[in-house]
Amino acid sequence: MNGFDRFKELQKKQKAYQLVLGIASWDSNTEAPKACFPYRSEMLSLISGEYYALSTSEEYQEIVNALHQDPEDLSEIQKKEIRKAKKDIDKILPIPREDYVEYSRLVNLSQREWEEAKAKDDYDHFKPYLEKIIGFRKKMAHQRDPDAHPYNVFLDDFEEGMDMEKYDGFFRIVKEEIAPFAKEVLAVKDEKPPEFMVATYPRDKQKQFGEYLMDVLAFDKNRGLLKESVHPFTWNTHSKDVRFTVRYLENYLFSSVFAAIHELGHALYEQQVDEMFDMTNLKSGASMGMHESQSRFYENVVGRSLPFWEAHLPKLKKLFPRQLKGVDAEEFFRAANRVDETFIRVEADELTYPLHILIRYEIERMIFEGQIDVDDLPAIWNKKMKQYLNLDVEKPSQGILQDVHWSTGMFGYFPTYALGSAYAAQIYYTIKEELDFERLVREDDIAEINRFLKEKVHCYGKSKTPEEILVALTGEPFNPQYYARYLKEKYRDIYLK
Amino acid sequence: MNGFDRFKELQKKQKAYQLVLGIASWDSNTEAPKACFPYRSEMLSLISGEYYALSTSEEYQEIVNALHQDPEDLSEIQKKEIRKAKKDIDKILPIPREDYVEYSRLVNLSQREWEEAKAKDDYDHFKPYLEKIIGFRKKMAHQRDPDAHPYNVFLDDFEEGMDMEKYDGFFRIVKEEIAPFAKEVLAVKDEKPPEFMVATYPRDKQKQFGEYLMDVLAFDKNRGLLKESVHPFTWNTHSKDVRFTVRYLENYLFSSVFAAIHELGHALYEQQVDEMFDMTNLKSGASMGMHESQSRFYENVVGRSLPFWEAHLPKLKKLFPRQLKGVDAEEFFRAANRVDETFIRVEADELTYPLHILIRYEIERMIFEGQIDVDDLPAIWNKKMKQYLNLDVEKPSQGILQDVHWSTGMFGYFPTYALGSAYAAQIYYTIKEELDFERLVREDDIAEINRFLKEKVHCYGKSKTPEEILVALTGEPFNPQYYARYLKEKYRDIYLK
Numbered sequence: 001m002n003g004f005d006r007f008k009e010l011q012k013k014q015k016a017y018q019l020v021l022g023i024a025s026w027d028s029n030t031e032a033p034k035a036c037f038p039y040r041s042e043m044l045s046l047i048s049g050e051y052y053a054l055s056t057s058e059e060y061q062e063i064v065n066a067l068h069q070d071p072e073d074l075s076e077i078q079k080k081e082i083r084k085a086k087k088d089i090d091k092i093l094p095i096p097r098e099d100y101v102e103y104s105r106l107v108n109l110s111q112r113e114w115e116e117a118k119a120k121d122d123y124d125h126f127k128p129y130l131e132k133i134i135g136f137r138k139k140m141a142h143q144r145d146p147d148a149h150p151y152n153v154f155l156d157d158f159e160e161g162m163d164m165e166k167y168d169g170f171f172r173i174v175k176e177e178i179a180p181f182a183k184e185v186l187a188v189k190d191e192k193p194p195e196f197m198v199a200t201y202p203r204d205k206q207k208q209f210g211e212y213l214m215d216v217l218a219f220d221k222n223r224g225l226l227k228e229s230v231h232p233f234t235w236n237t238h239s240k241d242v243r244f245t246v247r248y249l250e251n252y253l254f255s256s257v258f259a260a261i262h263e264l265g266h267a268l269y270e271q272q273v274d275e276m277f278d279m280t281n282l283k284s285g286a287s288m289g290m291h292e293s294q295s296r297f298y299e300n301v302v303g304r305s306l307p308f309w310e311a312h313l314p315k316l317k318k319l320f321p322r323q324l325k326g327v328d329a330e331e332f333f334r335a336a337n338r339v340d341e342t343f344i345r346v347e348a349d350e351l352t353y354p355l356h357i358l359i360r361y362e363i364e365r366m367i368f369e370g371q372i373d374v375d376d377l378p379a380i381w382n383k384k385m386k387q388y389l390n391l392d393v394e395k396p397s398q399g400i401l402q403d404v405h406w407s408t409g410m411f412g413y414f415p416t417y418a419l420g421s422a423y424a425a426q427i428y429y430t431i432k433e434e435l436d437f438e439r440l441v442r443e444d445d446i447a448e449i450n451r452f453l454k455e456k457v458h459c460y461g462k463s464k465t466p467e468e469i470l471v472a473l474t475g476e477p478f479n480p481q482y483y484a485r486y487l488k489e490k491y492r493d494i495y496l497k
Numbered sequence: 498m499n500g501f502d503r504f505k506e507l508q509k510k511q512k513a514y515q516l517v518l519g520i521a522s523w524d525s526n527t528e529a530p531k532a533c534f535p536y537r538s539e540m541l542s543l544i545s546g547e548y549y550a551l552s553t554s555e556e557y558q559e560i561v562n563a564l565h566q567d568p569e570d571l572s573e574i575q576k577k578e579i580r581k582a583k584k585d586i587d588k589i590l591p592i593p594r595e596d597y598v599e600y601s602r603l604v605n606l607s608q609r610e611w612e613e614a615k616a617k618d619d620y621d622h623f624k625p626y627l628e629k630i631i632g633f634r635k636k637m638a639h640q641r642d643p644d645a646h647p648y649n650v651f652l653d654d655f656e657e658g659m660d661m662e663k664y665d666g667f668f669r670i671v672k673e674e675i676a677p678f679a680k681e682v683l684a685v686k687d688e689k690p691p692e693f694m695v696a697t698y699p700r701d702k703q704k705q706f707g708e709y710l711m712d713v714l715a716f717d718k719n720r721g722l723l724k725e726s727v728h729p730f731t732w733n734t735h736s737k738d739v740r741f742t743v744r745y746l747e748n749y750l751f752s753s754v755f756a757a758i759h760e761l762g763h764a765l766y767e768q769q770v771d772e773m774f775d776m777t778n779l780k781s782g783a784s785m786g787m788h789e790s791q792s793r794f795y796e797n798v799v800g801r802s803l804p805f806w807e808a809h810l811p812k813l814k815k816l817f818p819r820q821l822k823g824v825d826a827e828e829f830f831r832a833a834n835r836v837d838e839t840f841i842r843v844e845a846d847e848l849t850y851p852l853h854i855l856i857r858y859e860i861e862r863m864i865f866e867g868q869i870d871v872d873d874l875p876a877i878w879n880k881k882m883k884q885y886l887n888l889d890v891e892k893p894s895q896g897i898l899q900d901v902h903w904s905t906g907m908f909g910y911f912p913t914y915a916l917g918s919a920y921a922a923q924i925y926y927t928i929k930e931e932l933d934f935e936r937l938v939r940e941d942d943i944a945e946i947n948r949f950l951k952e953k954v955h956c957y958g959k960s961k962t963p964e965e966i967l968v969a970l971t972g973e974p975f976n977p978q979y980y981a982r983y984l985k986e987k988y989r990d991i992y993l994k
Contacts, residue, residue, distance in 0.1 A: 013543055044513070
């Protein structure tokens with residue numbers, strides 16, 4: 001057996017471990033009963049240990065290193081697989097197995113504790129877990145690269161090539177251009193949401209509309225499903241098993257509708273990655289930022305557009321004739337783009353959204369600069385909410401406990417949300433030129449938009465970098481000015497005309 | 498580290514593999530999308546291969562053998578753990594790893610193909626898979642014990658100590674006592690089901706009643722859940738994660754109601770196994786037959802009793818006032834015990850049920866005696882249906898394709914269903930003496946019955962054999978005459994008075 005074949009064999013086994021750990025995590029996040037987690041966390045950490053052993057075995061290292069140093073006989077794709085494998089080894093190898101296993105156990109458990117803390121609105125319940133996780137993350141960053149700033153290590157994990165310097169530049173635009181503009185719009189916001197926005201919408205009918213949206217966005221139901229969970233997310237193991245979740249709030253229809261379209265953006269991306277990558281480490285979206293660009297694009301550019309509701313409000317009215325009586329597409333569109341100061345990131349409007357991310361970015365930066373005590377985190381959070389959104393946080397569930405990410409150790413993830421929105425804006429200006437975008441949306445031909453994005457973005461999986469994709473698609477590297485421009489054009493039109 | 502500690506460590510890892518494979522199987526059987534199975538089957542077979550390697554490693558064998566030969570320092574429970582481990586090694590070791598992995602891949606895949614064949618009513622679609630599975634099972638039986646009758650190998654797997662000779666004796670009573678009595682009852686059966694039995698019952702309300710039944714039977718919802726699937730089943734990984742499924746047929750309420758009570762019987766058993774066994778190989782019910790005795794007991798003895806419906810018909814009527822208008826507990830009880838010739842085992846009444854099992858037992862016996870060609874199986878099935886139930890099977894979905902078991906290789910499992918019903922009858926005669934059974938059911942105090950069964954049956958897990966449990970509880974070894982007596986008393990009372 002030649003080196004590359006043996007590499008593929010070992011990698012297949014890695015993927016088998018990823019699959020079973022992935023299914024377990026899907027189960028944990030959607031339905032596993034509360035009492036099972038102590039046992040489960042311990043058992044899963046053992047499986048993670050086996051995965052670690054496989055991914056750091058001498059044989060695997062030798063093969064990858066040999067192919068990395070001597071790649072002549074490999075195809076371009078194979079070279080990329082090896083580069084990725086090499087990078088993954090470099091990430092995992094410096095972490096001792098005991099730490100890896102213990103960390104896996106910790107985050108499996110902490111997520112449940114976070115959930116409980118949030119439900120009880122009790123930061124102190126979560127604090128010891130958060131403290132341990134932060135300690136672990138700092139230690140791991142140091143193990144991996146003692147010279148790097150620890151936060152940079154994680155920023156790069158979630159978006160290759162990004163670091164604090166680049167993000168600082170990006171968030172400067174959020175702070176200096178988007179924040180003041182948002183202030184202008186907030187000054188003239190609709191003080192009250194329209195009646196229909198706060199009416200009661202029974203869950204079952206919301207569910208039916210979710211199923212309808214899957215068809216509208218041409219999601220392949222043979223290769224995935226929609227389920228309910230507390231925190232909406234998308235999950236996949238390969239292009240033929242892509243799932244997403246939403247939650248149904250009976251007194252807030254928009255929550256499930258726009259979460260569904262958002263997650264469908266992620267899910268379409270995964271379903272459209274070329275199946276040739278299923279058995280490789282290049283499967284899945286190019287990066288977190290690129291992924292988020294697609295979810296944001298579908299949610300905000302497609303889903304919160306007037307033509308979208310010209311096409312689909314009739315269906316929604318059939319399901320909710322009483323609640324939506326007399327509402328027209330214009331009104332619905334305006335409500336779907338209602339700007340307001342809100343506590344909860346996932347319910348925030350498109351315009352104030354990056355401010356929520358800015359807050360998290362600044363706090364995470366402080367955490368990893370070691371300037372912060374976990375005891376002080378809620379106060380810091382609340383202060384920043386006051387500063388950027390002029391809101392007084394009254395309980396941790398509407399402040400620091402609202403997001404799942406930290407309980408799973410995902411520091412450095414949040415910034416990709418804003419970055420993705422910015423990618424989406426840049427991509428949008430190209431799409432407007434290349435496709436008859438509004439007509440396609442109005443005439444319910446989103447499959448045509450899917451095809452375009454498949455060809456330009458999705459099909460490549462991780463075989464191209466975000467930068468390569470952006471340059472090929474839009475003709476220039478990432479340029480955050482498109483983001484400011486897009487938001488200003490859209491919201492000026494709605495609120496400042 | 499001493500031998501037993503090292504044994505526990507290796508066993509914990511085995512349990513971790515069982516956990517992830519178990520979660521994957523739960524997912525496969527309840528919601529995984531259709532297109533994911535080729536990839537998934539291949540990947541799970543690799544994990545099965547890792548499990549195999551662990552369970553047959555030289556180190557593990559040596560430790561188990563040493564402790565098995567020299568058990569003085571072990572506690573009674575530890576001795577049982579080692580005996581079980583030794584037996585498990587003896588079962589798995591003769592199967593070569595390639596066969597084990599390939600077989601795992603095959604059954605993961607075949608289950609989907611069976612589902613499709615059943616949906617399309619196309620036996621030929623399933624035939625090649627069935628043929629391969631039978632071939633594999635015969636080969637494996639030979640590998641494990643070339644001198645034994647292959648069917649005996651599997652009968653013993655599902656019910657330790659049982660073989661064809663013993664089952665022949667048991668089924669003789671089914672044939673010679675129960676079948677003729679069933680004929681008598683069928684001669685005077687209610688020709689038509691009452692109106693309310695075939696009315697329409699919306700799914701959502703059925704679901705609500707399912708949740709209600711969980712409370713009635715004192716199922717701990719923190720340690721499990723109820724979900725929907727095509728084929729009702731119970732699943733668990735340890736006493737703190739016990740799940741079961743039902744399906745909802747809008748035109749047949751009894752299907753979900755009695756499936757729920759049946760599966761709750763299995764589930765209560767698992768929840769009541771002492772948690773000290775969670776981390777051992779003695780967790781879970783004593784045997785398939787003992788398990789089925791509990792599900793049958795709750796379903797038929799508790800759930801299909803008059804006092805049960807005196808207590809719970811009011812709740813059902815609240816959910817379905819229109820459908821159940823004017824129906825009283827007597828009528829409901831009679832309908833719940835309606836005897837009829839039916840095609841589908843899982844919908845069969847208690848009295849004709851063992852005839853369905855008899856058919857399967859006889860066919861499986863023939864398969865492993867090598868007298869049968871898979872081409873002929875449907876005809877043989879249909880002939881036996883005519884012989885024992887006087888029915889003409891018109892399509893494979895109401896005949897040979899109705900059950901999932903063979904698609905997963907579980908030959909030898911069916912007989913435990915009838916055996917369990919017989920255990921249940923024997924246990925019932927003791928319970929009637931020891932508890933004020935009817936009053937407890939009528940006064941909605943099933944928790945008291947649970948406590949009794951926990952103490953006498955459930956808590957032991959596999960640390961006692963079915964025989965030990967039966968003798969301690971009922972004062973005598975298994976005696977199938979109780980089964981005939983129970984059925985005759987109950988159905989004489991309803992139909993032949």
